[in-house]
Amino acid sequence: MNTQDEKIRFDAIVVGAGLAGSTAAMMMARAGLNVALIERGQKAGGKNYFGGAIYTHAIGEVLPDFMDRKPPFERPVTEAGFWMLSKDGGLTKMTVQGGKLGAEPADAYMASRAVFDVWWAEQAQREGALLIPKTSVVDFIRDSAGQVIGVSTDRAQGDVYAPVVIICEGVNNLLTQKLGLIDHDLEPAHVALAFKQVIALPMDTINARFGLPDEKHGLAASVLGDVSLGLPGMGFVYTNNTSVSVGLGMMLDAVVEYRLKPYEVLQRYLRHPAIAPLIKGGQLMEYGAHLIPEGGYRDMPKLYTGGAMVAGDAASMVNALHWEGTNMAIVAGKLAAETAIEAHKQGDFSAQALSQYEARLKDRFILKDMKQYRNFARFLETHPEFMDAYPGFINDALGQFFSAYGMPKKTLFKNILGSLTSRRQLFKAVGDMLSMGRAVMGW
Ligand SMILES: Cc1cc2nc3c(=O)[nH]c(=O)nc-3n(C[C@H](O)[C@H](O)[C@H](O)COP(=O)(O)OP(=O)(O)OC[C@H]3O[C@@H](n4cnc5c(N)ncnc54)[C@H](O)[C@@H]3O)c2cc1C
Secondary structure, X not given: OXXXXXXXXXXXXXXXXXXXXXXXXXXXXXXXXXXXXXOOOOOOOOOOOOOOEEEHHHHHXXXXXXXXXXXXXXXXXXXXXXXXXOOOOOEEEEEEEOHHHHOOOOOEEEOOHHHHHHHHHHHHHHOOOEEEOOOOEEEEEEOXXXXXXXXXXXXXXXXXXXXXXXXXXXXXXXXXXXXXXXXXXXXXXXXXXXXXXXXXXXXXXXXXXXOOOOOOOOEEEEEEEOOOOOOOEEEEEEEOOOEEEEEEEEEHHHHHHOOOOHHHHHHHHHOOOOOHHHHXXXXXXXXXXXXXXXXXXXXXXXXXXXXXXXXXXXXXXXXOOOOEOHHHHHHHHHHHHXXXXXXXXXXXXXXXXXXXXXXXXXXXXXXXXXXXXXXXXXXXXHOHHHOXXXXXXXXXXXXXXXXXXXXXXXXXXXXXXXXXXXXXXXXXXXXXXXXXXXXXXXX
């Protein structure tokens, strides 16, 4: 415990130098606040892991000149969409390329978080934020009325004071729970365990295998079908400059219930006849796993209390269908920072003053999308056929449609219908489509 005279004081404290945290620190430091950005890892992003692609609309909102600052992006996403694998080795690609995806700068870029997060935190440091790595926040310091006025860390004499704390601790939201903003631990049915490999390959080999003209083109594909053993889950393939990220996410409860070994499930996926040739001869550079909060709107904590706000994965701000998490984290970090800056102007850090954060989120895509997709987690839980039976049917149906069997087409269409009804009764299939429409549209 520090004595009264030795108290370490800042205008604001940010917990976690991930995307949300470094953004919040950057914005507040730019506004002239004295900001401590506390990160438990050796460096920013040291413990971070993702697919994945980072969206430039969010980066540009915070750093309009980001391209001049030479961000450590990998390839731009110039082709994106779904791949569907079937058990008999089939692959149907439903991807889009060019058009809007040909814009410069691109809508999204592949990135390595271990590299990108360091650069992003450096931008916050350039604005004047103080990055304090290798330090875990373990609790909050509150005044007699219960308002947060600082944090305690795992360092000796590690109490740090500030009138406002922005919690950007990621998916393991222990501090958010400690503050009583949510009253339960993450439910295994609402958390995906994502595991992936990064496989090194020469640039030209990646271009040839993925049909990309050069390294200025890249693919981001979500992979459905014979990926997750018929359980709720989805794979992904991303092309970096000289490596390919391949992995999949499965709901944690299924992994536990069926005693699945993630490494074996991943190996099975990587051995699929449509995937194996893409990574053949490559060298394994990285293997890792990370959780993704996929519970959506219904799992979101209260977003503020007196002296504190919570942003990013810690607040379940992820749209699983669209692989959007980085942009929500960045924009939420920015909105929390704007609220803190306003609170400083008014000298009011009460819960009521910080409720402006939620109002700002409601105005933007974040709370609008989270609310619209509020039933999507439940939909995925109850409709695993979208990840297995239907992708299998689409492969089979297209395979039949584009083959000449020398049979009357009436018989062909009957066979295609049979391929569907062998997987799912027709009236159930119609109901599934309606359910999906409702889950996506938020009806
Ligand atoms: C496999 C995978 C693929 C993904 N693909 C995509 C994609 O393609 N596109 C996309 O937009 N999103 C994707 N996401 C989601 C995205 O990665 C997250 O939504 C995003 O990283 C959330 O950012 P954040 O700042 O909230 O949390 P994080 O990036 O997790 O940062 C939290 C930080 O807080 C630190 N921390 C935690 N506790 C403490 C503490 N007590 N004290 C100090 N520091 C602490 C951590 O070390 C970490 O640095 C993917 C996620 C995974 C796992």
